[in-house]
Amino acid sequence: MPRTPSRRTALHGLAAAGAAVIGFDPFTRSWATTTSARPLTGLPSLDGSIHTDDASLGAAADDFGHIVHRRPVAVLRPGSVQDVVAMIRFCNTHRVEVAPRGQGHATQGQAQVDGGLVIETTPLADIGPVGPGSRTVTVGAGAKWSDVAKATIAHGLTPPTFTDYLELSVGGTVSVGGLGGQTHQQGAQVDNVTELQVVTGAGELVRCSPTRHRDLFLAVLAGLGQCAVVVGATLRLVRAPETVRHYLLPYDDLRVFLDDQRRLVEEGRFAYVEGQVVPDAGGAFRGYLLEAVAYGPPVGPAPDDARLLRGLRHDPSGVQKSDLAYYDFLDRLAPSVAALKEAGLWAYAHPWLNLLLPGRTAAAVAGAVLDDLTPEDLGPGVVLLYPLLRDRLGTPLLRMPDDPVPYLLAVLRTTPPDDTATVDRLLAANRAAYDTVHAAGGTHYPVGSVPFAPADWREHFGPAWRRLATARHTYDPRGILVPGQGIF
Numbered sequence: 001m002p003r004t005p006s007r008r009t010a011l012h013g014l015a016a017a018g019a020a021v022i023g024f025d026p027f028t029r030s031w032a033t034t035t036s037a038r039p040l041t042g043l044p045s046l047d048g049s050i051h052t053d054d055a056s057l058g059a060a061a062d063d064f065g066h067i068v069h070r071r072p073v074a075v076l077r078p079g080s081v082q083d084v085v086a087m088i089r090f091c092n093t094h095r096v097e098v099a100p101r102g103q104g105h106a107t108q109g110q111a112q113v114d115g116g117l118v119i120e121t122t123p124l125a126d127i128g129p130v131g132p133g134s135r136t137v138t139v140g141a142g143a144k145w146s147d148v149a150k151a152t153i154a155h156g157l158t159p160p161t162f163t164d165y166l167e168l169s170v171g172g173t174v175s176v177g178g179l180g181g182q183t184h185q186q187g188a189q190v191d192n193v194t195e196l197q198v199v200t201g202a203g204e205l206v207r208c209s210p211t212r213h214r215d216l217f218l219a220v221l222a223g224l225g226q227c228a229v230v231v232g233a234t235l236r237l238v239r240a241p242e243t244v245r246h247y248l249l250p251y252d253d254l255r256v257f258l259d260d261q262r263r264l265v266e267e268g269r270f271a272y273v274e275g276q277v278v279p280d281a282g283g284a285f286r287g288y289l290l291e292a293v294a295y296g297p298p299v300g301p302a303p304d305d306a307r308l309l310r311g312l313r314h315d316p317s318g319v320q321k322s323d324l325a326y327y328d329f330l331d332r333l334a335p336s337v338a339a340l341k342e343a344g345l346w347a348y349a350h351p352w353l354n355l356l357l358p359g360r361t362a363a364a365v366a367g368a369v370l371d372d373l374t375p376e377d378l379g380p381g382v383v384l385l386y387p388l389l390r391d392r393l394g395t396p397l398l399r400m401p402d403d404p405v406p407y408l409l410a411v412l413r414t415t416p417p418d419d420t421a422t423v424d425r426l427l428a429a430n431r432a433a434y435d436t437v438h439a440a441g442g443t444h445y446p447v448g449s450v451p452f453a454p455a456d457w458r459e460h461f462g463p464a465w466r467r468l469a470t471a472r473h474t475y476d477p478r479g480i481l482v483p484g485q486g487i488f
Contacts, residue, residue, distance in 0.1 A: 057072060064104060064350055078119065081124065090203075097480050099117075100119045121169060121172075124143075130151060136236055137157075138234045141233065143169065148170065149166065158326070178190055185265075188222075193236070199231055201481045228475055240299070241299040244324055258387075260313055265405065273387065345380050349415050349416065350449070351423055354444070356437075356443045357406060357408075358406060381412040397467070457487045
């Protein structure tokens with residue numbers, strides 16, 4: 001089709017502070033610098049700024065995985081929610097792909113976009129007022145869970161569920177699920193959202209909840225960004241303890257370890273239950289640590305060791321026990337993360353494997369995956385293995401095995417990023433492990449690095465696929481949002 005004068009005059013521009021003026025040509029759907037001394041017309045007025053410098057684009061073309069690198073052509077640092085609305089409308093008009101980015105903690109390029117626009121949500125970090133009688137708090141999508149916890153604990157309140165690492169954005173985790181040691185009692189983070197503020201792929205700002213635009217609400221929670229960009233969330237709050245008692249209980253038998261974990265979550269004996277798998281002296285992953293936490297006053301009584309540990313079959317000689325302030329418990333990984341950053345290991349590749357196993361086959365399936373794992377392939381990473389309760393998980397797009405007590409198995413690998421042969425081999429191993437788990441009725445928790453094609457995603461979502469596909473067609477009809485997930 002020949003270029004017409006009207007298309008030539010439709011060249012749109014944007015300027016970054018101190019950078020060259022950038023022009024967008026909707027005919028070629030490409031961006032290019034121009035020597036014009038003034039911004040070209042067409043770009044919406046913004047409270048924030050557009051960045052096209054190498055540092056901004058390079059940062060947006062990387063993530064915590066350090067495996068996939070897709071370079072955008074521009075990065076939006078919004079000064080307001082209206083900036084997100086304006087730029088998504090602009091990109092929708094010109095069919096430019098868009099990806100929101102919180103703390104960049106994805107592991108396989110999920111929040112990257114090749115030749116499109118990355119929207120940094122970190123400026124949208126407001127935390128609404130919290131009072132002594134509050135049951136919810138409304139926060140910006142870019143707010144970190146660490147900051148939300150500090151703000152609410154100051155009033156004796158807390159979100160019910162946390163991931164182990166607190167320096168993640170609210171928008172990021174509610175787009176995926178948000179699992180942690182409290183999930184067996186309180187559900188995932190997505191199960192504790194009462195309202196969302198989102199911008200659809202068509203550029204519409206919408207408030208949605210279980211009673212308002214319910215279809216959109218359920219398509220955004222754990223929907224991997226396919227229908228709308230989260231810009232705000234209202235979170236349920238519960239009473240916060242002042243102190244907790246933290247236990248590490250050693251085991252040497254996988255089935256006994258899993259059975260004791262299951263007993264604890266079914267009885268509700270602890271507020272938090274997780275577990276780790278560690279190598280033995282020979283390098284085989286056959287050591288197990290059950291991690292359990294009891295909340296103290298005003299949430300629960302002063303912890304009673306005899307009552308809490310009664311009937312468990314751990315090695316009593318190796319028990320580790322400590323009393324911690326509540327926030328210190330939540331943020332217990334901070335010293336380890338600081339050490340990894342100091343050693344340069346935070347910049348290593350992270351081809352993570354995150355799987356959900358049916359409880360009925362957890363011992364056999366986890367054992368098969370762990371038998372193939374070596375300390376060298378894990379690197380300075382960790383292996384987590386712990387149970388959830390299916391009846392506490394009510395978000396349709398957070399896909400769970402059909403089992404009352406599924407288990408999360410997370411092999412959090414760390415390896416040098418320049419050793420691409422090893423990275424590729426570990427990605428292939430992740431796929432093989434997924435195939436084993438899937439054949440046993442398990443699912444993929446999509447924060448890790450498992451090579452997936454669109455057909456895999458359709459099978460992954462199963463009966464929920466129609467819900468997601470319908471919402472995608474309705475709210476992002478041009479399919480511009482979050483192509484890095486590879487779903488559509």
